[in-house]
Amino acid sequence: MTADRTGPGPAPEPGVRKPGALLVLDGVRRCFGGIAAVHVEHLEVQRGTITALIGPNGAGKTTLFNLVSGFDRPDGGRWTFAGRRLDGRSPHRIARSGLVRTFQLTRTLARLTVLENLLLAAPAQRGERLSAALFAPVWRGQERAHRARADELLVRFRLDRLRDEYAGTLSGGQRKLLELARALMARPQMLLLDEPMAGVNPALAQSLLGHITQLRDEGLTVCFVEHDMDVVMGVSDWVAVMAGGRLVAEGPPATIGRNPDVVDAYLGRRHDEPEADGADPRRRKGR
Amino acid sequence: MDFSAVLADAIRSGIGPIAAVFAIAAMGLNLHFGYTGLLNFGQVGFMLVGGYGLAITVVTWGGSMWLGILVGLASALVLALLLGLPTLRLRADYLAIATIAAGETLRIFYRSGWAEPTTGGVFGLQRFAGDFYALNPMPPGRYGLWEVRFGARDLWVMLVGWTLVLVIGLLLALLVHSPWGRVIRSVREDETAVRSLGKNVYAYKMQSLVIGGLLGAVAGMLQAIQVQSVNPDSFDPAVTFFLYTLLVLGGAGRILGPVVGSVLFWFVLTFVDSALRQAIGAGIVPSDVISTSEVGAVRFALVGLALILLVAFRPQGILGSRKEMLLGDR
Ligand SMILES: Nc1ncnc2c1ncn2[C@@H]1O[C@H](COP(=O)(O)OP(=O)(O)OP(=O)(O)O)[C@@H](O)[C@H]1O
Numbered sequence: 001m002t003a004d005r006t007g008p009g010p011a012p013e014p015g016v017r018k019p020g021a022l023l024v025l026d027g028v029r030r031c032f033g034g035i036a037a038v039h040v041e042h043l044e045v046q047r048g049t050i051t052a053l054i055g056p057n058g059a060g061k062t063t064l065f066n067l068v069s070g071f072d073r074p075d076g077g078r079w080t081f082a083g084r085r086l087d088g089r090s091p092h093r094i095a096r097s098g099l100v101r102t103f104q105l106t107r108t109l110a111r112l113t114v115l116e117n118l119l120l121a122a123p124a125q126r127g128e129r130l131s132a133a134l135f136a137p138v139w140r141g142q143e144r145a146h147r148a149r150a151d152e153l154l155v156r157f158r159l160d161r162l163r164d165e166y167a168g169t170l171s172g173g174q175r176k177l178l179e180l181a182r183a184l185m186a187r188p189q190m191l192l193l194d195e196p197m198a199g200v201n202p203a204l205a206q207s208l209l210g211h212i213t214q215l216r217d218e219g220l221t222v223c224f225v226e227h228d229m230d231v232v233m234g235v236s237d238w239v240a241v242m243a244g245g246r247l248v249a250e251g252p253p254a255t256i257g258r259n260p261d262v263v264d265a266y267l268g269r270r271h272d273e274p275e276a277d278g279a280d281p282r283r284r285k286g287r
Numbered sequence: 288m289d290f291s292a293v294l295a296d297a298i299r300s301g302i303g304p305i306a307a308v309f310a311i312a313a314m315g316l317n318l319h320f321g322y323t324g325l326l327n328f329g330q331v332g333f334m335l336v337g338g339y340g341l342a343i344t345v346v347t348w349g350g351s352m353w354l355g356i357l358v359g360l361a362s363a364l365v366l367a368l369l370l371g372l373p374t375l376r377l378r379a380d381y382l383a384i385a386t387i388a389a390g391e392t393l394r395i396f397y398r399s400g401w402a403e404p405t406t407g408g409v410f411g412l413q414r415f416a417g418d419f420y421a422l423n424p425m426p427p428g429r430y431g432l433w434e435v436r437f438g439a440r441d442l443w444v445m446l447v448g449w450t451l452v453l454v455i456g457l458l459l460a461l462l463v464h465s466p467w468g469r470v471i472r473s474v475r476e477d478e479t480a481v482r483s484l485g486k487n488v489y490a491y492k493m494q495s496l497v498i499g500g501l502l503g504a505v506a507g508m509l510q511a512i513q514v515q516s517v518n519p520d521s522f523d524p525a526v527t528f529f530l531y532t533l534l535v536l537g538g539a540g541r542i543l544g545p546v547v548g549s550v551l552f553w554f555v556l557t558f559v560d561s562a563l564r565q566a567i568g569a570g571i572v573p574s575d576v577i578s579t580s581e582v583g584a585v586r587f588a589l590v591g592l593a594l595i596l597l598v599a600f601r602p603q604g605i606l607g608s609r610k611e612m613l614l615g616d617r
């Protein structure tokens with residue numbers, strides 16, 4: 001894990017500064033009817049790491065993703081990506097700058113084929129300009145290259161059999177896979193994944209997490225929301241915990257479950273149910 | 288009762304100049320609605336500014352036909368920008384409201400007494416198509432096969448009209464099968480997803496609105512030339528709904544959908560009309576049940592019935608795919 005590889009790593013406290021931070025959030029706030037759904041004082045995501053964002057239902061994880069990716073307007077705050085201010089920018093410009101997100105409720109393009117869903121995501125396509133669209137020789141070569149890459153991704157995500165089916169015919173898990181593959185097709189610097197493995201069968205999820213780890217080693221930065229603690233423990237280098245819109249804890253996955261703030265975050269909701277191992281509130285009772 | 292006359296009438300209408308006009312306007316609407324998912328309920332407004340742009344330039348300002356065509360196209364461009372700039376960032380419904388209002392506002396404005404010095408008011412404008420018919424290579428006479436015959440002027444409009452349909456169809460086919468078309472079709476499915484992948488959805492919707500609007504203007508000009516007059520009341524809101532009818536009939540989101548739809552729409556409409564008139568004339572339908580003056584209304588009632596049956600039994604239209612339609616959420 002990168003955090004371990006680079007020595008002792010940042011201190012496990014919320015809002016800690018990190019070396020080589022790619023995404024830096026400052027005072028990001030969003031209220032719905034007077035209630036702060038998100039209020040993050042400071043959060044940094046380190047370049048080349050996989051960060052898990054966890055927290056109980058309604059903690060504000062999706063809202064935070066919506067803000068950072070430009071789909072929702074904050075009531076205050078600023079954030080930079082690779083040193084550039086991104087707040088106030090439109091979603092497509094944020095995506096073009098290399099920060100690509102997926103959605104908790106999948107957004108597949110139903111009446112396009114699976115292959116077309118992937119091809120759409122390829123960045124900087126010449127044939128997408130109206131002036132060039134009529135002149136196929138201008139974009140055909142590039143399109144062929146995109147097709148080859150899309151086919152590789154489809155094999156990797158076991159969607160190759162469904163290549164020419166309408167995306168609307170896919171199952172829920174297959175849609176999750178398609179959306180993740182599509183996000184990768186966009187060649188992002190950083191991915192924001194909202195519960196990417198929800199509904200995906202565990203074996204395939206493991207293999208895809210392996211793939212994401214490999215991409216991380218090649219320089220991709222990932223921040224993902226996940227409720228399954230096995231997945232969080234398995235792939236993340238760093239865990240950030242949200243509750244009630246705030247960032248309540250941060251730390252390496254091995255120790256995050258022992259953090260009393262994390263336990264508190266989950267306690268409010270389910271103090272008598274066993275949690276998945278990492279954030280098991282009963283551990284605290286035992287102490 | 289003369290069946291061959293009824294059939295000849297229907298064929299003449301199905302392949303006639305007005306069918307070509309409606310096919311072109313509906314191809315524009317197909318780009319909006321069938322491919323981009325834009326709800327344009329004012330395609331007739333684009334036809335109006337096109338037709339009037341041509342007529343006003345020639346009659347009121349004394350310009351040439353070519354200048355008039357440019358003015359007609361420019362008017363459609365301006366109209367598309369005016370409609371799109373404020374609404375395309377909002378939910379789909381807003382464009383629908385703006386377009387339906389704009390179509391009707393334009394008609395009332397062009398027929399107002401205030402605009403009469405320029406637009407001819409309720410009388411409209413005539414005698415602007417001379418340049419067009421001067422280009423007609425066919426000597427006067429009647430041409431055709433069997434009982435389906437056209438005058439040289441109509442034939443000239445048809446030749447130009449169906450050639451335009453062919454060229455526009457080819458260009459649109461190239462466009463929608465390009466990466467540009469892929470973005471357009473994706474916008475139809477889910478614009479949020481398209482935005483998240485770095486595409487400027489607003490710009491694409493605007494481009495689609497402009498192109499489809501220009502096609503509307505082309506249709507409006509051809510119609511004005513065909514009837515050799517522009518009159519505000521021939522740009523009734525109902526025209527837009529006929530366009531939707533034939534688009535759904537032929538199959539939205541198919542290049543040939545509006546073409547097949549237009550031919551069939553005019554064929555059926557005229558067939559019913561002509562058959563009713565013949566039946567009344569021959570006393571098969573007593574004239575106190577339906578009189579000849581009521582045929583116009585009755586044929587639309589029958590078309591409405593046909594449309595209900597179509598939506599019930601083949602909602603995807605003639606060329607559409609049922610599988611694809613069931614996946615759509617519209
Ligand atoms: N559009 C909205 N209008 C009003 N309240 C909202 C809206 N979107 C989110 N909220 C509220 O903001 C809070 C945070 O919601 P959010 O979707 O970010 O939670 P989450 O952490 O993603 O939860 P989950 O794990 O269940 O997906 C919730 O209390 C929710 O009710």
Ligand SMILES: [Mg+2]
Pocket residue numbers: 061062063104194
């Ligand atoms: Mg969520």
